[in-house]
Amino acid sequence: MRVPVQKQMIWWGVAVASLLIVMWLLGQAILPFILGAGVAYLLDPVADRLERAGLSRTMAVVLITVGAVLLFVAVILLVVPVLVRQASALISTAPEMFEHARAFISARFPEILPEGGTIGTALTDLGKGMGEQLTNVAQTLLNSFGGMISAVALLVIVPVVAFYLLLDWDRMVAQIDRLLPREHAPVLRDLASQIDHALSGFVRGQGLVILILGTWYSLALMLVGLPFGFFIGMMAALLSFIPYVGVLIGGATAIGVALFSFWGDPVWIGAVVAIFALGQVVEGNYLQPKIVGSHVGLHPVWLLLALSVFGSLFGFVGMVAAVPLAAALGVLARFGIERYRESAFYTGQTSPADPPPPLLVEIAPRGTVASQLKEAREQAEISRAEAGILPRSHDRKNI
Template structure:
């Protein structure tokens, strides 16, 4: 007997609500476990590849863990301090750059910024606000970031959770597959495969693109001597997951800093522009098509919406879980649209009724039924004769007594 669709929807809806309530109530407590699970998910293909190369699962996980810890320590010691220092210096210098830009425009194009005009007053107020507040904001953000990085939960729990989940990842997937409702198991496997393809394609592909662009932008900008070039290059690469946003924000910031630092030397200003032009050409014509591809199905606008909504609802935990949830919701939305197009609501036609069970007809040689009837009648006669003999025997026994 099939479970009614309405009851199934209630069960699945209750499970989704329970998940959201858990994220809302226990967000900070489960954050290390979410990060550990995400790290194990990203590293599982590498562990599988090492297993195919001849290593045991345990040895593969140990090698990956040691490598990941070395990379993490190197990033914390070598890259993060430079980023923090350059970001703070850029924020401190921004009011001076804006004041210089305001003076240049006011001197060359006085009709654009008349004295006492709205635009000029707004720019002046913005420069003052930046000078007064941005340093405090930067110090707060950097101290918060340092607190997050130095937290015991992040440094200890995340690697431990990632290690054990990566060690048992394949067995966990098999156990979850066994727990799937048997009626819906094929559909759930298909949806899980599509979610995995979308999520892994975006995270691994876009992560590799960010790594390549970050290396190119930061090294090239540092080579031409642009102040804060390392921070600007990393910022432009990280924002490149949104098409044109990374190159736009990073390019405008870099060109503004170049105009402020290299004024009167157009060669280096042109070099900064060329760096971002080359990066954009390579990203658009090679990196995105070859590495990320068009099959990912995770639109940047959809991703930004997920980041905004889940971040507002669940804070930092929601922003961490926004990418996998956006991938899952995107696949479920496409599945719902597919079912809608097959439904009577879209086609306007009632779907055909399920066919009735077939009637099985057995073909036998002529006379088979008559022979079976004779055999059955013979058995009945024999049983009746035996019963009469038993009755007569009992009567004789009673007469003797």
């Protein structure tokens, strides 16, 4: 007997609620496992390609693990110290640059910022307060980041979990597929495929775009001699997953630093502007259409909402899981909208009832049934005679 829809909805609701409760109660404990699963998911296509090239699954996973560990160590030793040093220097220099900008505007346009005026005093206080707050925020972030990096759980458990999940990824997916409810298995497979398409397209595609833009901005700004150029380029690239935000914030910061450092030398200021203009042209016309594409379906506003909501509910674990959860919720929302448009509530017309099962009628020649009945009586009389049983007609006469 088919399970009612209401009961199925209760079961699925209980499963989702249980997942959210587990994330809320065991956030920090399951963080290494979530990160390991994310790493395995991102590297699974690489392992599949190495398998198609002739390597065994074990050798492919070992090769990927060694390469990932070497890359991670190189980033920690070479990139992170430079980023931390330049970020600290930029934060400490920001109030001075802000004060120079205020003094320049007051000298050139006194009617905008009169000496001793309310706006000028407010901007001065804002600059001092901004410097203090940025210093506090940066110190907190650096302390948190240092504690997170130094945690043994993240440095040991994440690679181990990623290694074993990557090794058994295909078997794990096949096992999960066998556990799907048979009635809904085709729909669940289709939804999972759409989630994978959206998530992989955004994470892998946008990650490659960020890597290309970060390399370009950082190296180009360092070549023109811009102070803090490496940090500004990386910051602009990381924020580029939100359209125009990365180039606006990174470009404004870079141009502000260039005005402060290269004042009186417009060639280098123009070079900084040209670097961001070229990066924006390449990103908008080549990188985003070719790598990410327009079919991903993970809108930046939706992603920011997911990061804010899940981050406030589940902390850092929620922020890590926000991207896959946003992709899943987006696919489920589109699926629900499609079903809503097909429903009677939207169309105003009830769906026709299912037709009854067809009645099978066998057409036989006239007299077929009578002939079969006669043969059955004769066979019964023969069986009775062989068994020594008197015919029914003879019993009636004796009575």
